[in-house]
Amino acid sequence: MSIDTQLELLRRIKRIRHVEEEIARRYPEGKMRCPTHLSIGQEGVAAAVGLALSKDDLAVSGHRAHAHYLGKGGSLQAMLAEIYGKATGCCSGKGGSMHLIDEDVGFMGSTAIVAGTVPVGVGLAYGIKLKKHKQVSCVFHGDAVVEAGVFFESVNFAVLKNLPVLFVCENNLYSVYSPLSVRQPPGRSIADMVKGLGISSQSSDGNDASSVYQITLDAIGKIRAGQGPQFLEFSTYRWREHCGPFYDNDIGYRTEEEFNDWKAKDPLTRLRSTLEENGALNSSLENKIDKEIHLEVEAAFQFAEDSDFPEASEAYTDLYAPAITDGASA
Ligand SMILES: Cc1ncc(C[n+]2csc(CCOP(=O)(O)OP(=O)(O)O)c2C)c(N)n1
Helix, strand or coil, X not given: CCHHHHHHHHHHHHHHHHHHHHHHHHHHHCCCCCCCCCCCCCHHHHHHHHHHCCCCCEEEECCCCHHHHHHCCCCHHHHHHXXXXXXXXXXXXXXXXXXXXXXXXXXEEECCCCCCCHHHHHHHHHHHHHCCXXXXXXXXXXXXXXXXXXXXXXXHHHHHCCCCEEEEEEECCEECCEEHHHCCCCCCCHHHHHHCCCCEEEEEECCCHHHHHHHHHHHHHHHHCCCCCEEEEEECCCCCCCCCCCCXXXXXXXXXXXXXXXXXXXXXXXXXXXXXXXXXCCHHHHHHHHHHHHHHHHHHHHHHHHCCCCCHHHHHCCCCCCCEECCEEC
């Protein structure tokens, strides 16, 4: 992996981290009137997978979608405006943090329903195959998603039809406050369990962003070569509370010791140290990267703040179903 690629990876991780830390800092102002699920601590996967995917490739995600959207090349301004509920948002301010769509960059949607977008991602892959395109459909999801029935149906269908779909599981050990130990039998590996459906599957360290990039690139190569769907499980950890800007270790569902162990494996610090050791990163280059990110993020928040809310008349546009009026369906 070239130094330039590693530097680009570092820049992307830093950018996602800075955006989310700024969301966390400003959230208590009460202007972002939607729930937010931050990926701080687990950005290595989104940054590396986003870099490995091409612009033409498609992606879907779930409630923790900011990092995936930015990794796929989504507009920072449109994402922040969406979180602020503004008309300039990527869903015209009607979706909020958990509902991000930007077809221009192949980000085909995220929803709050756990596993809800898994069949959508597989359906997109079916479309790609029928049209004989060379794209890949990437499904970003958490470890809890593999406990939903629709996940098994979707993987089975993807295997049956040999679809160009990449499942990227960010295993951060928790489903809200429930650890894997209360959800899965002891010693079970998610990657091994999923392999039982006949899909090529592997697990690895999600906080080693360079290796995530390499593994993902290999998996995408296999998909493009017609070798069918691939499942990648990356172990990682969220630092903040499940939903919201704060830390929540005090409520007792996880220990401070576990949290600190994972903090010591910060994907950002690790990549930065490697680059410093190789002489590829010094403080002036890092300051330059940080400054560029800072300016971009400041401008994007300003854009979101300055944008208008959607008109009330827009409430019934962009609907799949006809609006219900006067208690009767139209
Ligand atoms: C169908 C459904 N069931 C339950 C919930 C409530 N819920 C929201 S997030 C979540 C856990 C998600 O865990 P995971 O998929 O591992 O992602 P993470 O939050 O760890 O990133 C649950 C159970 C929901 N949104 N949808």
